[in-house]
Amino acid sequence: MIYPTNFEQKIGFNEIRVLLSERCLSTLGRSRVDELAMSHDVQKLNTWMNETRELRRLQEAEPDFPLQYFFDLRAPLARLKIEGTHFEEQELFDLCRSLDTLHRIVLFLNRPSGGEISEPIDGDIESASSITFLYPTLQRLTVGIVTFPELVRRINGIIDKCGRVKDSASPELQRIRSELAQTEGSISRILNAILRSAQQEGLVDKDVAPAMREGRLVIPIIPGLKRRIGGIVHDESASGRTVYIEPTEVVEANNRVRELEAEERREVIRILVELSKEIRPHIPALIASYALLADIDFIRAKAQLALLTQATEPTILPTAQIDWAQAVHPLLRLSLEKQGKRVVPLDICLSAEKRILIISGPNAGGKSVCLKTVALLQYMLQCGLSVPMSECSQVGIFEHLMLDIGDEQSIENDLSTYSSHLLNMKQMLRHSDRRTLLLIDEFGTGTEPLIGGAIAQAVLTQFCRRGAFGIITTHYQNLKRFADTHPGVANGAMLYDRQGMRPLFQLSIGQPGSSFAIEIARKTGLPEEVIREASLLAGEDYIQSDKYLQDIVRDKRYWEGKRQDIHRREKNLQTLIDRYETDLKEISQTRREILSRAKSEAEALLRESNRRIETTIREIRESQAEKEQTKRMRQELATFRDALEQTDDASGDELIARKMEQIRQRKQRHEKRLAEKAERLQQAEQKHRASEDQPAEQSLPTTLRPGDAVRMRGLTTVGRVESIDGGGQATVVFGSMRTKTTVDHLERVAPTAASTPLRSALSSSTRQAIDERRNRFRQDLDIRGERGDEALNAVMHFIDDALLVGIPRVRILHGKGNGILRQLIRQYLSTLPAVSSFRDEHVQFGGAGITVVDL
Known part of the structure; x- marks a missing residue:
């Protein structure tokens, strides 16, 4: 209980009630404000707090939450219970919009935390209890609430977006409104003709237009000239300087307009009555469903008031404290x-x-x-x-x-x-x-x-x-x-x-x-x-006691300030300690990650070095080099591997860094030796060409014929021309491989250069690798979604494989998008001498998303 009866007025709660009511969207929420009363039910109070807390969180995270069209249709629905009554057009329009809002609120609040559901949970508490909802307290308000999407669709089929019954609501209404529009149009044309004639005769001013009086179109005219136009006087202005005449020519048409308007109203009422009959059985459920709109409106108002007053929603304890x-x-x-x-x-x-x-x-x-x-x-x-x-x-x-x-x-x-x-x-x-x-x-x-x-x-x-x-x-x-x-x-x-x-x-x-x-x-x-x-x-005793009391209060205030300052400093110190401990943990974790990453990099370098060393060893064996060097390199590799495996997290930082530096230096020396070797091989090949091939090539005829020994420009492999068609395309056999290319990409060589067939010059392992690649090769390359450098690398290997296996035409699937990847690939293709042309695929097979390459 509260005491006295004017308790709310004395403490200022009436002003709070006004602020709360002002933030409601409709009378639905304001009715909840009027019903607001004190409770001492802890569970109910905590539920109310959770509702406000969840709605505040919802409004911050979900801007699309439906909060419009909160119309209170409870009174019209109660009136509709009487047989023969019907909704007016505006009431039906408001009912449709508010029911749509109700339906969308129920769907929104019944979304589980992991996805979406298509229909509300109509009172199925067992089903609801097994689902985790984003806003569980608000969701419980929707349990048992019935929505009416079919009724909304039915009303939308009759009422247009302006709240007026559609012409298509019935064939009769469509006929009436069509005839009404035609009749009004004819009246307007007749009046305008009469008005223009009167203006030419000087009976009315040139800026005068037809007016509407008592639902009939009339012409304003000066009283002294009213007999010059035959018709019925319907009204005159307040000053008496203007009379409004309905010309005789349009009297019958205006009468027909009034008849059509009456017919239209009767047909509209008939449609509304029929629709109201469909709504009448659902009235109890509809009125009950509007309770959810009232709840949401009220809770939203509480959330808005909390924002205004910078308030919070504490958890309420069952004890008195x-x-x-x-x-x-x-x-x-x-x-x-x-x-x-x-x-x-x-x-x-x-x-x-x-x-x-x-x-x-x-x-x-x-x-x-x-x-x-x-x-x-x-x-x-x-x-x-x-x-x-x-x-x-x-x-x-x-x-x-x-x-x-x-x-x-x-x-x-x-x-x-x-x-x-x-x-x-x-x-x-x-x-x-x-x-x-x-x-x-x-x-x-x-x-x-x-x-x-x-x-x-x-x-x-x-x-x-x-x-x-x-x-x-x-x-x-x-x-x-x-x-x-x-x-x-x-x-x-x-x-x-x-x-x-x-x-x-x-x-x-x-x-x-x-x-x-x-x-x-x-x-x-x-x-x-x-x-x-x-x-x-x-009395002196009272004055002194009051003075002592003031001193006590002053001292207490001073020491309270000191205590708060010490407490603040302790809190700051504890915050610093916590931060330092967190930083130390992060540093320790980062150190472990760095060591782990260093080990991974070292292992990667080890694998790369192992691959490079094996390659070098193979080359040394093929060149019949000293076996002592091979043994020494293998020993160094084994030594480093053992040292890496024995390194632990606590004491291996320096050793890992030293070994990684040794690997980098060894890698640099190895790459330098390989570069020097490649340079020597290139110089030897250039000398060999200058001494043997060049004189023969200078004396060779320029026209190619079948049987001639040729090679691709920029390459050393020699083949023989099998045939040449009229379009400048030559079929060339390189060993067991056959490929097509343009004559411009070929150059004739001396017959001695082709004396050794390509297949006989290749090792058995190489021939086997070529055959396997030919069997696995596909003419389409899909690089959609790849980065530019990855796509270029894939295209480079793809073109090389196509040339190797002798495929004359390939396709590259890069997609359309913004065209960046397509442009990048085509720029690269334009630099390759082995590519004769490239173009878009036919529009039926992919269009600009695919590039067709001819080799």
Whole structure:
């Protein structure tokens, strides 16, 4: 329960309700705002918090979530239950759009976390429980909700995008509207002809146009000339300077228009009645389904309010407690932000050990604001609204919220201010228990201070015996002393800056606060004589005790600042330690990865060196070199392999680096020797050509004939021409291989150069490799999706293989895309002398996505 009846008004919740209602999309959500009430069901409250939390997350992550066309059709649907009634066109249009939104919301919320589903789960709780949803709390709102996609499609077949019944809704309606359009067109033509004639005769002004009066097209004319045009006068202007005449020529046509409009309306109503009959059986399910739209609208409004007030959705505990950090009064924050000011957050704690907090301090120091902040936030929390406080706060619930704040004196009820306070105390004593939160401002005031303080202390003792929780503001010294001596009560003070003589609006729990009455009186400018006399009347003991209290508060504030500074420094230090530990772990992990990668690179270099060395050994054997060199190279390789395998992660860094450097140096020396050897072979071949082939070639005839010995330009392999066709294409046999190429790519050689057949010059292993490659060769190469360098490398080997096996035409599949890969491949093909031409494939077989290459 809440007490008194105007509880919401006193704490400012009515303003919260207005802010919430303003953020609703329709009356669906606003009806939920009007029904908003306090609950102490923990499960229900946490569900409400989860709904708001999920919708906030959904709006951030899912901009396509349907949040339009929230129309409240519950009243028209209830009216439709009566036989013979029907929806109007606009109502039907709104029904269609809102049902479509409902259907899309249900589909959206029933999407599982791993994919999509096509239909909502209509009340199948067992099926829903086996699926993990992205927004499970919101999804539970859709269980049992029926959607009507077929009805939406049916309405869309009748209503157009502007909310008007379509011409195609029935053949009769289409006929009526067609005839109506023709009749109105003929009327317009006749009127325009009459109007032009009247303008030529000077009866009407040239800028006059036909007008509409009582649903009939008429001509405006000067009253004095109305008899010049035969017809019916329907109206005149307010000034009397213009009369509106319906010419005789269009009277019958206008009558027909009115008849057609009546027929159109009757046909539209007939269509709406028939459609309403189809909707009527679904009315209960439709009205129930609109509950989901109301829920989503209301939850969205709560999420928008949370964004406005910078609020969070804490997890609510089943115990009665308050442990809030950085709590802020939302209305005060909004008000101060408009003024460019900042609100001071509140830290407050009520536990089983300290159930009641006695707050003291100066007037205008923030005591009442503190009280209202606790009252408003606790009530918002138990209404399921987000509250502006730190996420680390712990919140509980209370079954009773009871408030005594302000002046409740009443002339009608013969109540004074103090009497109204006593009536409130009576109600609080009657209903307070361990699940009650009492919020009392200026406890005991309104009567003689001595007896008022005594009664307040006696009431406070009863509150303690009943185990109630409470926050009480007071100036009474006896209540402050009571809080110091009673185990269930704590003192608190609203801090005050004595140097600046201004309130700090900060709550400090643990020590009572001073009223700073002497200081505030001095600041307001009271004469010093008055202040001295007041001090004497109060007594030296009171003044000194108040001074000591101020000093205690000042010292506590100082040491609290020191404590917070130390805590902050410890936190920063712990953060640095955690970061350093994380960095050390990352460095250790990186070191292991580097060692692993170094080993992998070393093994790769080892394999490459092994391959190169084996090649060198083979060449040495073929050249009949000394076996001692082969033995030495094998020994070095074995030594390095053993050293690599014996290296561990902890002590092998330097050895791996040294061995890798040795491999690199050895690789460089080996490549240098191979380059020198290739250069010597090239020089020897050039000398051999200069001494043997060149003189013969100079004396050879330029025309090729079948049987001539030839070779491809730039190559050394010699073959014989088998045949030459009329298009300049020659068939050449190289050993057992036959290939076609253009005559321009061939050069004649002396017959002695071809004396040794190609196959006899090749080893058996080479011939076998060529035969295997010919059998495996395919005329199509697919390089779609490959990078440029990879594609060029593949094309280079592909063309070489095609030339080797004697294939005259091949195809390269590179795709269309942006044309980059196609251009890159064709640029490379244009540099090859063995390629005679290349072009796009026929459009039926791939077009520009395939390049056909002729060799």
